[in-house]
Amino acid sequence: MKRTPYFYLVLFIAKLTRRLLLMLGRNATNFPGELAIWLCKSFIGRMPKPEKVVCITGTNGKTTVANLVEDVLDRTGADFYCNRNGSNVYSGVASLLISNSDWRGRPTKKLAVFELDERSSNLILPYMRPDLMLCTNIFRDSYKRNAHPEFILDFLNKYIPDGVPMILNADDMMCSGLKPGNPRTYFSIAKQPGDGGGSRNIVQDVPACPKCGGELEWDFRRYHHIGRAVCKECGFASPRAEYTVTELTGTDMQADVRGRTCRFPLANSAYINVYNSLAAIALLCELGLTPETIAGALGSIGISATRYMEEEANGRKAILHLAKGQNPVACSRAFENIRDYPGKKAVILFLDDFFDAQHTVENISWLYDADFEFLADQSVVQLIAAGTRHWDVYLRLLLAGVPAEKIDHMPNTDGAAEALRTEEPDSVFILYDVYTISLAEDTQRLVMERLKKEAAKNAD
Ligand SMILES: [Zn+2]
Numbered sequence: 001m002k003r004t005p006y007f008y009l010v011l012f013i014a015k016l017t018r019r020l021l022l023m024l025g026r027n028a029t030n031f032p033g034e035l036a037i038w039l040c041k042s043f044i045g046r047m048p049k050p051e052k053v054v055c056i057t058g059t060n061g062k063t064t065v066a067n068l069v070e071d072v073l074d075r076t077g078a079d080f081y082c083n084r085n086g087s088n089v090y091s092g093v094a095s096l097l098i099s100n101s102d103w104r105g106r107p108t109k110k111l112a113v114f115e116l117d118e119r120s121s122n123l124i125l126p127y128m129r130p131d132l133m134l135c136t137n138i139f140r141d142s143y144k145r146n147a148h149p150e151f152i153l154d155f156l157n158k159y160i161p162d163g164v165p166m167i168l169n170a171d172d173m174m175c176s177g178l179k180p181g182n183p184r185t186y187f188s189i190a191k192q193p194g195d196g197g198g199s200r201n202i203v204q205d206v207p208a209c210p211k212c213g214g215e216l217e218w219d220f221r222r223y224h225h226i227g228r229a230v231c232k233e234c235g236f237a238s239p240r241a242e243y244t245v246t247e248l249t250g251t252d253m254q255a256d257v258r259g260r261t262c263r264f265p266l267a268n269s270a271y272i273n274v275y276n277s278l279a280a281i282a283l284l285c286e287l288g289l290t291p292e293t294i295a296g297a298l299g300s301i302g303i304s305a306t307r308y309m310e311e312e313a314n315g316r317k318a319i320l321h322l323a324k325g326q327n328p329v330a331c332s333r334a335f336e337n338i339r340d341y342p343g344k345k346a347v348i349l350f351l352d353d354f355f356d357a358q359h360t361v362e363n364i365s366w367l368y369d370a371d372f373e374f375l376a377d378q379s380v381v382q383l384i385a386a387g388t389r390h391w392d393v394y395l396r397l398l399l400a401g402v403p404a405e406k407i408d409h410m411p412n413t414d415g416a417a418e419a420l421r422t423e424e425p426d427s428v429f430i431l432y433d434v435y436t437i438s439l440a441e442d443t444q445r446l447v448m449e450r451l452k453k454e455a456a457k458n459a460d
Pocket residue numbers: 209210211212213214231232233234235236
């Protein structure tokens with residue numbers, strides 16, 4: 001796109017606004033870009049881009065994958081920038097292009113890594129062609145924002161430019177079918193002990209062959225529609241992957257990387273974490289890093305990431321776990337991880353969607369698509385639901401088979417830590433949404449104080 005004098009004027013105004021905001025100690029992650037797009041609709045298209053642009057999208061895990069990729073790039077001294085602060089909508093992307101350029105708009109870094117919200121792809125991809133695009137998975141998300149997974153698939157197919165090399169999840173028949181004409185690389189986790197044929201989840205969004213509607217024969221179905229299958233009618237099958245995890249231990253994974261056997265450290269062996277790590281590894285390899293370099297960098301990151309999420313006192317833990325409200329699959333993954341976590345667990349649920357909660361939380365249908373049944377396990381000793389929709393969560397837990405005496409619930413999120421019965425659990429999980437991280441961290445601090453007090457009392 002042509003760069004007119006008007007474009008340079010808009011760039012100047014946006015840069016000046018950014019300077020002023022920073023001088024005033026204000027946040028400049030969105031507004032300069034928003035202003036630039038308001039003044040010039042095609043601003044992103046007119047802005048010069050770095051030599052290489054990488055986009056990371058998908059329903060779940062895109063933030064984690066982007067963070068992992070960025071941490072590895074950081075440790076290897078790469079010349080790059082990224083939208084780490086969660087500004088994954090178009091104004092955030094425009095703001096980053098502005099802040100990482102000189103006064104004439106020329107980029108100051110060679111590589112840009114953008115986490116891209118699926119619903120913003122129409123506002124960004126027509127103006128910024130990625131050199132590499134990764135999609136983690138396609139699942140059901142907030143119905144209000146994302147309708148259903150086929151809608152998101154169509155949306156991405158429409159806006160991802162032809163010819164852009166794709167990195168896709170081979171174990172997700174919806175994700176693996178994205179942009180069928182584009183060059184592609186796949187990642188996969190081979191069948192593991194415990195992977196069965198039947199789905200234990202309420203939601204399964206690939207009930208039949210995505211190509212012909214025929215009956216699928218599943219080699220295994222890991223959770224929801226994640227697994228490997230072949231169509232009995234037309235032969236359409238889950239693709240073979242270039243990056244395949246072959247073996248998992250508690251602390252690392254063995255993977256086949258384009259025919260080479262490599263090992264990578266793992267901070268956490270829950271499948272969602274393995275998929276996220278694997279996606280990041282595939283992307284970094286495609287960017288030209290060696291598996292050895294990636295493994296070395298991941299080793300040091302894993303530990304810090306775990307420390308960030310877990311606090312420990314006298315062998316008992318308070319653990320933050322992401323479980324996006326309105327997103328039944330993200331919640332089901334969290335519930336299953338909690339069930340499988342060793343020891344006795346208490347769970348604090350902050351499940352109201354932050355944006356919905358500011359007005360009214362109208363849609364509760366997703367509660368009935370999330371597998372609360374995983375929480376009706378003997379090892380879960382207490383559940384605390386806090387927030388506007390606490391009665392709905394309470395009802396859902398009862399229907400899932402959780403005994404009423406195990407559940408506490410309240411409208412006010414401040415009371416959650418206080419309701420904890422500290423004598424029972426070995427670990428306390430705090431489920432939170434990306435936008436309620438400060439609430440979750442405050443609660444974690446309160447829970448830690450209570451666990452420490454309990455330990456001191458027992459020591460007396
Ligand atoms: Zn078929």
